[in-house]
Amino acid sequence: MGYKKVAEIQEFDKTDKKLVVVNEQEILLTKIENGFYAISNKCPHMGGSLFKGTLEAGVVTCPRHGSKFDAKTGKAVGKPKILFLKFDVDDDRSYSVKLEDKDILIDVGE
Numbered sequence: 001m002g003y004k005k006v007a008e009i010q011e012f013d014k015t016d017k018k019l020v021v022v023n024e025q026e027i028l029l030t031k032i033e034n035g036f037y038a039i040s041n042k043c044p045h046m047g048g049s050l051f052k053g054t055l056e057a058g059v060v061t062c063p064r065h066g067s068k069f070d071a072k073t074g075k076a077v078g079k080p081k082i083l084f085l086k087f088d089v090d091d092d093r094s095y096s097v098k099l100e101d102k103d104i105l106i107d108v109g110e
């Protein structure tokens with residue numbers, strides 16, 4: 001299927017993240033230091049919306065149990081915590097992003 005347009009660069013003038021849906025997949029698109037990155041919006045722990053979490057210094061924190069992911073790669077960098085217990089969490093899926101003129105495109109695979 002390949003790359004699909006999901007946003008325009010100017011949409012990020014006033015924000016650093018956007019939730020987009022491609023082929024029924026929710027994807028968190030972020031702008032970090034003038035680069036654009038895409039990971040699955042669905043937290044691999046228990047499905048929390050990463051878009052509803054915080055993005056700080058390139059790390060997105062899930063609002064449900066606090067898992068942290070590198071927003072550039074989807075790599076898990078912080079474990080979820082429920083009460084006083086910490087659990088393991090898988091890495092999040094990441095997607096390739098490219099720019100064409102003023103458009104942002106994501107490769108969503110098949």
Ligand code: FES
Pocket residue numbers: 043044045046047048062063064065066067080081
């Ligand atoms: S659902 Fe994201 S940390 Fe639990």
